[in-house]
Amino acid sequence: MSKIVVVGGGAAGLELVTRLGRRFSRRGEHEVVLVEPASHHYWKPRLHEIAAGTFDNELDAVSYLQHSYCNQYRYVQASMADLNRENKSIEIRNSDGQLSTLHYDYLVIAVGAVSNDFKTEGVSEHCLFLDSADQAQQAWEQINPLLKADGQRHISIVGAGATGVELAAELAKVSQKLKRYRHDADLKITLVEASDRVLPAGPACMSQKVLNSLVQHGVDVKTNTRVNRAEKGKLVTDQGDVLTADLQLWAAGIKCAPWLASLDGLETNRLNQLKVDSTLRTTLDDSIFVIGDSAECPQPDGGFVTPRAQAANQAAGHLARQLRRLLNGKSMMPFIFNDGGMVIAVGHNYAVGSLMNNKLIVRGRFVRNLYDTIFRLHQQILFGWGRVAALVVLKRVKASLNPFYKHNIS
Numbered sequence: 001m002s003k004i005v006v007v008g009g010g011a012a013g014l015e016l017v018t019r020l021g022r023r024f025s026r027r028g029e030h031e032v033v034l035v036e037p038a039s040h041h042y043w044k045p046r047l048h049e050i051a052a053g054t055f056d057n058e059l060d061a062v063s064y065l066q067h068s069y070c071n072q073y074r075y076v077q078a079s080m081a082d083l084n085r086e087n088k089s090i091e092i093r094n095s096d097g098q099l100s101t102l103h104y105d106y107l108v109i110a111v112g113a114v115s116n117d118f119k120t121e122g123v124s125e126h127c128l129f130l131d132s133a134d135q136a137q138q139a140w141e142q143i144n145p146l147l148k149a150d151g152q153r154h155i156s157i158v159g160a161g162a163t164g165v166e167l168a169a170e171l172a173k174v175s176q177k178l179k180r181y182r183h184d185a186d187l188k189i190t191l192v193e194a195s196d197r198v199l200p201a202g203p204a205c206m207s208q209k210v211l212n213s214l215v216q217h218g219v220d221v222k223t224n225t226r227v228n229r230a231e232k233g234k235l236v237t238d239q240g241d242v243l244t245a246d247l248q249l250w251a252a253g254i255k256c257a258p259w260l261a262s263l264d265g266l267e268t269n270r271l272n273q274l275k276v277d278s279t280l281r282t283t284l285d286d287s288i289f290v291i292g293d294s295a296e297c298p299q300p301d302g303g304f305v306t307p308r309a310q311a312a313n314q315a316a317g318h319l320a321r322q323l324r325r326l327l328n329g330k331s332m333m334p335f336i337f338n339d340g341g342m343v344i345a346v347g348h349n350y351a352v353g354s355l356m357n358n359k360l361i362v363r364g365r366f367v368r369n370l371y372d373t374i375f376r377l378h379q380q381i382l383f384g385w386g387r388v389a390a391l392v393v394l395k396r397v398k399a400s401l402n403p404f405y406k407h408n409i410s
C-alpha cells in the first residue's frame with residue numbers, strides 16, 4: 001500500500017485527490033492525503049466575483065471536510081512548510097502554527113501561483129491582491145463601502161490579463177446595475193496595462209474585442225502605462241503621471257511562493273516554478289510530481305505549459321491516470337497540454353473567446369455559457385453530473401429571485 005500526499009487543493013490538486021480517492025481509497029489499495037490550509041475550495045477564476053460581491057458562497061464553495069469524507073481521501077488542514085527528500089517527508093504547519101511531519105511514498109505539489117509585483121516599490125503595502133478567497137473577501141470589504149458611497153469613487157486595477165479584465169468588467173457591471181437603484185452611485189474603474197494591448201498573452205484580435213467591450217462598460221483602459229511606484233491612493237507611472245484612486249488592486253503577472261525555490265535542492269526557474277520533465281516528475285526526484293501553476297512543464301514544441309485553469313485540470317486528469325500506471329508497475333506517459341482555447345468573461349452576460357488555435361474569435365452571451373461550462377466541468381469531476389445539474393437549476397432560480405449584487409443595496 002502506497003501513501004500519496006497531494007499538497008494544495010486548488011484547480012489541479014482537488015481534482016487529483018478526488019480521482020485518486022475514489023479509485024484507490026475505497027478499495028483500500030492506497031492512501032490518499034490532501035494538505036490544504038483553507039477550509040473551503042473556491043474556483044480561482046471566479047475570485048473576482050467574490051471581490052465584486054456577485055459570488056454565490058452557498059452554491060459554489062466546496063467544504064474540504066465534507067468533500068474528503070464523500071470521496072475517501074484524508075484532508076489535513078495545514079500548509080506545507082518544508083521538504084526532506086531523504087526521509088520522504090514534508091513539514092506541515094497547522095492554523096495554530098504547530099509544526100508536524102507527514103511521510104509520503106509519492107508527493108504531488110499543486111500549490112498554485114500568486115501575483116507578481118515585479119518588486120515594484122510600494123505595491124505590497126498599498127495595493128490589494130486577488131490570489132486567494134481571503135484576499136478577494138478583503139477586497140470586497142473595501143469595495144462595498146465605495147459602492148455604497150455618495151458621489152463618484154475610483155478604483156485602479158493594474159494588469160489587463162484575465163484577472164484584471166474580468167475584475168474590471170464585473171465591477172463596472174455591478175456599478176451600472178446599482179445606478180438603476182441609486183442614481184448617485186458611481187464607480188470609476190481604470191485598468192492599467194504596461195503592454196500595448198489588453199490580454200497581452202492572448203491573440204491580438206481577441207484583445208481588440210475585449211477592449212471594445214470594456215470601453216462600452218465604461219472602463220478607462222490605459223495601455224502602454226507601466227506603474228513604477230505605488231503610494232497610498234496613488235500609482236506613479238514611468239512617465240511620471242500620477243493616477244489617484246480610492247482603492248488599488250494589483251493583478252499583473254504571476255510567480256510562485258519563494259519557499260518553493262528552497263525546497264531541498266529541487267530545481268526551479270526564475271518565477272520559482274518547480275521544473276518537471278514531460279511526465280510531471282521533478283527533474284531531481286522520481287517520487288515528487290508537480291502540477292498546475294507551480295510547475296514548469298516542457299512541451300514537444302519547445303515551450304512550456306501555460307499557467308491556466310484548463311492546463312491545471314488536464315494535468316490532474318493525466319497524473320491520476322499515470323499514477324495508476326506507475327502503481328501497477330507500468331511506465332508513465334508524457335503530459336501534452338491540449339489547448340482548447342481561451343475564454344474571458346466581460347461582465348455577467350458576455351464573454352469573448354478564442355478557439356481552434358486562435359483561428360476563431362467568438363463573443364456574446366452563448367460564449368459566457370461556454371465560460372461557465374469550464375467551471376461546471378470542474379464541478380462535475382468533484383461531484384458528478386447529477387449534483388451539477390441541481391446546482392445549475394438552483395443558481396438560475398436564485399438569480400431570478402435575488403438582486404445581482406449581494407449585499408446592502410440600501
Ligand SMILES: Cc1cc2nc3c(=O)[nH]c(=O)nc-3n(C[C@H](O)[C@H](O)[C@H](O)COP(=O)(O)OP(=O)(O)OC[C@H]3O[C@@H](n4cnc5c(N)ncnc54)[C@H](O)[C@@H]3O)c2cc1C
Nearest residue numbers: 008010011012044045079080111112292293307308309312
Ligand atoms: C481572479 C483570477 C481569475 C482567473 N481567470 C482565469 C481564466 O479566466 N482562465 C484561466 O484559465 N485561468 C484563470 N486564472 C488562473 C487559474 O485560476 C489558475 O491557473 C489555476 O487556478 C491554477 O490551478 P492550481 O491548482 O495550480 O492552483 P490554485 O487553483 O491556485 O490552487 C492552489 C492551492 O494550493 C493551496 N496552497 C498554497 N500554498 C500552500 C501550502 N504552502 N501548503 C498547502 N497548500 C497550499 C492554496 O490554498 C490553493 O488551494 C485566474 C486566476 C485568478 C486569480
